[in-house]
Amino acid sequence: MTLEQGNLELEKIGNSISNLNSQIAALTTEKKNAPAGEQLSYTTQIQELQTNVKQEEYNYKVKELEVNRTKKSLESSTVTSTIAGIIQEINPDPGYDDYSGEKQAFMSILSTGKYRIKGKISEQNIGELQPGMDVTVRARNNQEEIWKGSVDVIDTEKPESSSQSEMYSGSDSSARATKYPFYVTLETSDGLMLGQHVYIEPGTGVNTEGLHLMTAYIVDADGKEPYVWVANKKDRLEKRTVKLGAYDEEQDTWEITEGLKETDYIVWPDGECKEGAAVQKNENVQAGGMEEGE
Known part of the structure; x- marks a missing residue:
């Protein structure tokens, strides 16, 4: 039941009660002037109408409770945006996301902050x-x-x-x-x-002169011959030994003093990395970069 339907039904019941009371008033007036032989008939009609009034009054109270519950439900369903912004899109019939299965947003708001x-x-x-x-x-x-x-x-x-990795890879997965x-x-x-x-x-970009690389990309960083996986000019994996400089504990990065240039493309080291394996470049990410954004 919608709130509008509930209010219409309340109005209908209220009109019915008014009509019944008008009939009772008319019969009561007629009864006063009726002969003795018709008094019982008038009394019976009036009592029947009074019973109908009580039933309609009960129906009104029940419907009124339903309407009040609907009002409260609508009030509690109001969602306040956590940001100030401009309504960018309204989707009156949101479907479900094909990937996650979650219901799509009813409204999209562009933040103005x-x-x-x-x-x-x-x-x-x-x-x-x-x-x-x-x-x-x-x-x-x-x-x-x-x-x-x-x-x-x-x-x-x-x-x-x-379909394309943010990083280099030698595997389809x-x-x-x-x-x-x-x-x-x-x-x-x-x-x-x-x-x-x-x-x-x-990091904050402070004191980052030279090339710095996160420890996760360096294999055997604490060993004698640390190395990284690099894509060579033929787009093939190459195991390249690097020389490490200072370690930044806060950012968990190593300074690369030899073996790698900022223009090199590096590969995430995993068990599938093998020398000579074909790789696919992402031109937006190179050594020292993390991710692209917008």
Whole structure:
């Protein structure tokens, strides 16, 4: 029952009660002038109508309770947005997401407050991110233009499948790796345009002269011959020995002093990495970069 239907039914019952009371009043007047032989008939009619009035009054109270419950249900179903913004899209008949099976949003709101950067990270690399982690955001067209921020949310409930890996891979399974969206809140968004594509890097960008690489990419970092998996000019996997410099404990990164250049493409080291294996490049990610965002 909708609230409108309930109110219409209440009005209908109220009109019925008024009509019955009018009939009772008319019969009562007629009874006063009726002969003695008709008094019983009038009394019976009046009592029957009075019984009908009581039944309708009961029906009114029951329907009134239903209407009040409907009102409370509607009041409690009001959802208040946690952000200030502009309604971007309303979907009056939301369906279900083909991938997650979850119901799609009824309304999309574009925040008018601080910008958040959306990035994607593969399931192999998701362990590198933690909520609250400091990151540096760089403009793609001018990497000297940077913004500071921190990881706000890592949405592991809504994975996205992709046909191309964010990283290098020598296996088809990695090329189809699942991606997870994450969001970065910026200290300031001055100079950043809505929808602008950027690079997202771990750390604050302070004291990072030279090439620094996260420990997870370096095999045997504590050994005598640490190495990384690199894609050579023929797009084949190559095991390359590197020389390590200073270790940054806070960012869990090593300075690479020899063996790797910023233009090199590196591969996530797993059991499937073999020398000579074919790899597929993602031109948006190179050594030292983490993820792309917008």
